[in-house]
Every structure is written in structure tokens, then in C-alpha cells.
Amino acid sequence: MDTLINGPDGHPRCRWCATAPEFLAYHDTEWGYPVADDKRLFEKICLEGFQSGLSWRTILAKRENFRAAFHEFDFDKIARFTARDVERLLQDPGIVRHRGKIEAVIHNAARAQELVALHGSLASFFWSHEPDAAQLAEPQTASTSEASIALSKALKKLGWKFVGPTTVYAFMQAMGLINDHAPGCVVRAKAAHARSRFKSPAR
Template identity: 90%
Template structure:
């Protein structure tokens, strides 16, 4: 199947961005552009965990509600959540009310703090797992990769939850660790320019 579709401006884009009205802006301005803000990185890996078994459209539609419920994914604040907060969140109709996923976000917040203590930032840890160009296959032809499998295993060893290889691959696509825009997509070159100009964070020296 052709991976491209003409956008409203007549330029070709990844076909998936036409499957829901709200996907176009997300595709054009966020997906595949490199991110080094720790809260955004933590938000995305949490939201990908919430997406497990659901559609990204469902999660994207609720994203602002998730941000309000989880203090803009400030993991230092979330790590202090208690059982009372879990019960509060389970009553919040604006988010996905799944006990295991909610508890995983709180649990992972503490793991995020541990990574920051070791590496200086989440960004410095995650960007260490950026794959070499030679490791990448044709865009949008896989749901996992060697790099996502490796990162998933590392996160699980560190105690993270809801971080399987498919979840991690979607995280890497969205946060710009790879440029998975389809060949010929008008945004692919823009994402690549952003990646070329992006200053990779370095781990703190200890």
C-alpha cells in the first residue's frame, strides 16, 4: 500500500495522518522532531504505555487531561503520589482509568528520578540509544527495531513498567530518535533538518 497521501495543501504526507482530523497538526509539528525536554520525554513514554491496547487517537484526544492529572508529567511531583492519588485518578473521566497503567506512571516516575541521578537527565539516557542510520530499515515497515528491543530490555532491568519493544519503538519514532516519516513525505526533510541541527545531550560525568 502507498505510504503517502496528499495533504490539504497538496503536498504528500504519511498516510496515517489523514486517519483522524487531529493527526495532521501532530504529524506536521511534533512527530519525528527531536526532543530533549525531560518532562516531554517522560510524558510520551507514559502516554505510549496508556495507549497499549487502545488507539493513539484516544490518547491524543485526552492528552491535555492527562497533563492536568499528572502535573504536566513532572516526575518529581508524580513520584510523591500516594494510594489516595491513585483512587483520585481512577475517578477522573478525562483520562484512561486503568489502575495498572496509572500505578505504572507513579512507579516509573521514581525510576525516572533514578535515571536522572545517574545520567544527569532523561534526555542524556534516552539519546544514548539513538540507532545508527545503518540500523534503520525502510520507514514505517516495522513496529519494533533492534534499538527499541535493546532499550526496552534496559528499561525493564531498571524496573520500568509498560515499556515493551513496540511501546518503546513508538516513543522513539515520536521523539525524533529516528526519522520514520515515509520517503516522499513533505515533513520528512523538515524532521531531518531538525535532527541535524539538534544538539544531543551528554551524560553527566560522575
């Protein structure tokens, strides 16, 4: 299957970015670029959990609402949420009102604090699971990998919820732990260049 499509500027891009209007900017400026900011990493792993069973378009459209509801995904603040906050969030039409997923974010915020205490930052932990080139499948041909399975197991062992291998693989794609832009995509080289200038927090 052809994984490329011409963008509005005539340059080839991953075909998926043409399936919704809001995907183009996300594809061009975020997806696959390396991230070391703990709040962004926590946000993404949480949003991938919310996406479970839904489309990314649904989550992306609500992302600003999620950020407002969860204090910009500051896990130190979220860890202090109470049952009253859960009920408040369940009444918020701007987010996905799924009790289990909301409670998982609060639960995982406390786990994130514990992980930071152990590893210094979320970034150092997540980037320690960056796969080497020999482990990578052809771009956009897999939904899990050895690395995502290993990271999923590590997170679950630490008590995290909604972090299955497929969820974690999507997180790794988005946060630049792997460059899964299709060969020939104009952004693939840009993401690779950003990675070459990126200092891994795990080193």
C-alpha cells in the same frame, strides 16, 4: 502499500495522518522532531504505555487531561503520589482509568528520578540509544527494532513498567530518535533538518 497521501495543502504526507482530523497537526509539528526536554520525554513514554491496547487517537484526544491529572508529567511531583492519588485518578473521566497503567506512571516517575541521578537527565539516557543509520528499517515497515528492543530491556532492568519493545519503538518514532516519516512526505525533510541542528544530549 502506498504510504503517502496528499494533505490539504496539496503536499504529500504520511498516509496515517489523514485517518483522524487531529492527526495532521500532530504529524506536521511534533511527530519525528527531536526532543531533549525531560518532561516531554517522560510524558511520551507514559502516554505510549497508556496507549497499549488502545488507539493513539484516544490518547491524543485526552492528552491535555492527562497533563492536568499528572502535573504536566513532572516526575518529581508524580513520584510523591500516594494511594489516594491513584483512587482520585481512577475517578477522572478525562483520562484512561486503568489502575495498572496509572500505578505504572507513578512507579516510573520514581525510576525516572533514579535514572536522572545516574545519567544526569532522561534525555542523555534515551538519546544514548539512538540507532545509527545501518540499524534503521525502511520507514513505516517495522513496529520494533534492535534499538527499541535494547532500550526496552535497559528500562526494564532499571525497573520501569509498560515499556515493551513496541511501546518504546513508537516513543522513538515520536521523539525523533528515528525519522520514520515516509520517503516523499513533506515533513520528512523538515524533521531531518531539525535533527541536523539538534545537539544530542548523549554526546
